[in-house]
Amino acid sequence: PExxxxxKNFIKFNLTSLAILNFSLQYERVLSKSVSGxxxxxxxxxxxxxxxxxxxxxxxxxxxxxxxxxxESEDIIRNLLISSYTVTPEVRFYLGHKxxxxxxxxxxxxxxxxYEVSNLPIPYENDLEEDITINTTxxxxxxxxxxxxxxxxxxxxxxCLDWQIFGPHYGVSSGDFLGLPSSPLSTxxxxxxxxxxxxxxxxxxxxxxxxxxxxxxxxFDGPWGGLRFAVSIGVKF
Numbered sequence: 196p197e198x199x200x201x202x203k204n205f206i207k208f209n210l211t212s213l214a215i216l217n218f219s220l221q222y223e224r225v226l227s228k229s230v231s232g233x234x235x236x237x238x239x240x241x242x243x244x245x246x247x248x249x250x251x252x253x254x255x256x257x258x259x260x261x262x263x264x265x266x267e268s269e270d271i272i273r274n275l276l277i278s279s280y281t282v283t284p285e286v287r288f289y290l291g292h293k294x295x296x297x298x299x300x301x302x303x304x305x306x307x308x309x310y311e312v313s314n315l316p317i318p319y320e321n322d323l324e325e326d327i328t329i330n331t332t333x334x335x336x337x338x339x340x341x342x343x344x345x346x347x348x349x350x351x352x353x354x355c356l357d358w359q360i361f362g363p364h365y366g367v368s369s370g371d372f373l374g375l376p377s378s379p380l381s382t383x384x385x386x387x388x389x390x391x392x393x394x395x396x397x398x399x400x401x402x403x404x405x406x407x408x409x410x411x412x413x414x415f416d417g418p419w420g421g422l423r424f425a426v427s428i429g430v431k432f
Contacts, residue, residue, distance in 0.1 A: 201225070201295045202349075205233075207357050207429030212237065215245050217279075221357075221427065223287070228294035231287045233302070241278040241311070249273050267318060276314040282307045285343065296355070296431070302343040306364055306421075310335040317374065322383040329392075329411055333372030337419040339364040355431050362423030367416065374411035381408075 202225075209219035219237035226232060244252070252272055257264040283306045291298030315331040341364025348356045380388065385406040392404050392411060400417035 202353075202431035203296070205296055205355055205357075205429050205431045207355065207427040209237070209425045209427045211425050215248075216240065216242050219425070219427075221429075223296065225296045229289050231289070231296055233285045233287060235283040235285070236280070237283075238280045239278055241276050241313070243273065244275055244277060271316060274314055275312065277310065277312055279308065279310040281309075297347055297349050299346050300344075302345070302362075304341055304343055304362070304364070304423075306337070306339045306341070306366075308335075308337040308339070308419075310337075312372070319376070319384075319388070321378070322381050322387070325378070328377045329374040330377070331372055331374040331411075333370060333413075335368055335370040337366060337368040339366030339419055339421065341365065341423070343423055349431070350428075353430055353432065355429050357425070357427040357429065359423055359425040359427070363420070364423065365418070365420040368419035369416045370414070372413040374413070376409070376411065379408040380406060380411075 204225075205221075205223040207221045207223070209217075209221070212219045217237055217239040219235060221233055221235040223231050223233040243249070249272055253264055253269055256268065256272075283304055285302045285304035287300045287302040289296070289298050289300045311332075311334050313332045315333075317329040317331055319327055319329050321327055341362055343359055343362035345357065345359040345362075347358070350356055374392075385408070388406045388411055389404045392406070392413065400415055402413065402415040402417075404411065404413045406412075
């Protein structure tokens with residue numbers, strides 16, 4: 196086709212992410228026959244962890260614990276509230292003879308992610324052997340880069356279908372969590388919590404926990420990764 200007749204703009208809506216109430220849009224601009232640039236934005240409003248993923252987390256915790264997971268911990272996982280947004284710029288290289296936003300492609304991408312966690316009550320027994328709760332909220336920020344393989348079809352003159360087949364990405368993250376105890380913490384409690392509170396067992400995570408009578412603060416830096424997979428439908432013009 197003549198270059199002037201080729202659709203160079205694509206706006207696509209991610210269908211697969213709806214399963215976890217994640218709303219995602221992508222804009223793609225054709226720059227040449229084999230190269231395009233794209234920008235995606237995804238937003239998930241505050242919600243509980245989807246049942247399937249909660250079940251998997253519970254099974255994992257249960258298998259790693261000698262005594263198995265207790266009902267209180269299971270309730271914490273199921274009632275945990277999360278929200279997030281991500282921004283993902285990418286450069287696509289179309290490798291087939293069709294090009295101009297059609298056919299098999301390989302993409303290099305960067306992803307910025309921001310995740311919020313709330314409604315995380317952590318049970319704790321203080322030095323008087325009293326059961327108290329540390330009500331915790333936090334956020335995690337991640338920076339990752341990766342490689343995506345996919346295929347995009349033209350569905351007539353004004354529609355398209357984009358299959359993001361496989362897109363592993365890896366990078367770094369940092370987190371900041373604040374816990375508010377239901378009762379003031381003694382000096383001994385503060386010392387114990389700084390030693391044991393939500394400690395990561397991985398040597399790759401750099402973690403700092405500080406406690407006062409009225410709050411617990413945890414900072415960490417460590418690796419982050421994920422896998423992109425999506426089926427999107429869109430319009431082109």
